[in-house]
Amino acid sequence: MSQPEPISLLLQRTVEVPFQTYKRSQAALARHRLYPLTVFYTFYAILVSTIAFSTTHTWTAVAFFSAGCATWTLVEYLFHRYVLHGRFPPGKGIVRRFLHERLDPLHWDHHRRPFDGSHISGELKDILPLFFVAAPVSFLFPVYTAPVVLAGVVQSYVSEEWLHYALHFSNSRFPLFRRMKKYHLYHHNPRGIEKGFGITTRLWDGVFDTRFPEAVRRSLSKN
Numbered sequence: 001m002s003q004p005e006p007i008s009l010l011l012q013r014t015v016e017v018p019f020q021t022y023k024r025s026q027a028a029l030a031r032h033r034l035y036p037l038t039v040f041y042t043f044y045a046i047l048v049s050t051i052a053f054s055t056t057h058t059w060t061a062v063a064f065f066s067a068g069c070a071t072w073t074l075v076e077y078l079f080h081r082y083v084l085h086g087r088f089p090p091g092k093g094i095v096r097r098f099l100h101e102r103l104d105p106l107h108w109d110h111h112r113r114p115f116d117g118s119h120i121s122g123e124l125k126d127i128l129p130l131f132f133v134a135a136p137v138s139f140l141f142p143v144y145t146a147p148v149v150l151a152g153v154v155q156s157y158v159s160e161e162w163l164h165y166a167l168h169f170s171n172s173r174f175p176l177f178r179r180m181k182k183y184h185l186y187h188h189n190p191r192g193i194e195k196g197f198g199i200t201t202r203l204w205d206g207v208f209d210t211r212f213p214e215a216v217r218r219s220l221s222k223n
Contacts, residue, residue: 022115027169029117034165036124038158044135045155052144052151061144068152075153076160077204080107081197114188120168121161160200167199182220186212 052061084107110119131154138146166172167184187196195210196202205211212220 023169026115026117026120027165030120030165030169033117033123034121034161037122037126037161040124041131041154041158045151045158048143048147048151052148055144057142057144061148064145064148065152068149069156071149072153072156072160073198073201074204076157076200077198077208080199081208081210085193085197111188111193114185115168121165122157127157156200164199179221183212186216186220192216 049061049065052065055061107119110116113119134150135147138150141147163180164184166177167181170177170181172178183196183202184199186192192212195212196205197210198205202211211217
């Protein structure tokens with residue numbers, strides 16, 4: 001599979017419309033993909049959290065919700081590294097064919113066209129089957145435990161999707177955001193594509209030794 005083109009070449013390429021016009025249109029496309037996902041999972045998280053926090057176990061619910069948010073950062077890292085950046089060679093059988101045809105192109109198109117709104121953000125249907133299994137199972141436990149963990153996970157998923165959108169389309173001058181944006185866009189560079197898998201946090205890149213080299217990190221940390 002071919003390596004994605006550097007950002008600089010993508011920006012320099014001659015297109016039929018000015019790049020900023022193209023970028024605005026793709027930002028709007030990405031936002032519209034995110035709206036259903038945001039409404040559905042945020043409504044679920046608010047509903048479950050409201051019920052959990054209204055019990056006599058408020059602080060337990062807060063702890064479990066926080067655990068759900070932390071859990072998402074690890075899921076995000078592992079999924080990005082091993083699934084989205086995975087290689088699934090073709091082969092016989094339904095499973096191998098599904099992995100190759102559905103998962104192989106899932107993320108590489110985003111790296112080839114990092115400002116294509118069709119590949120920036122997820123859609124409601126992406127994890128909906130898994131959610132419809134996890135949600136009923138979670139209610140086998142008290143509402144202030146497993147259900148509120150799932151609420152934290154899905155709300156963090158929504159937040160991560162909007163953050164990823166912003167990293168590609170926003171020009172905020174907030175120092176932390178600017179560093180996060182440079183870190184993520186370096187991951188889109190061929191020199192950084194095999195490292196820097198964390199989006200919401202760099203913690204797991206440090207734990208699993210996939211940080212960018214120290215010289216690169218120092219350069220990216222400058223505002």
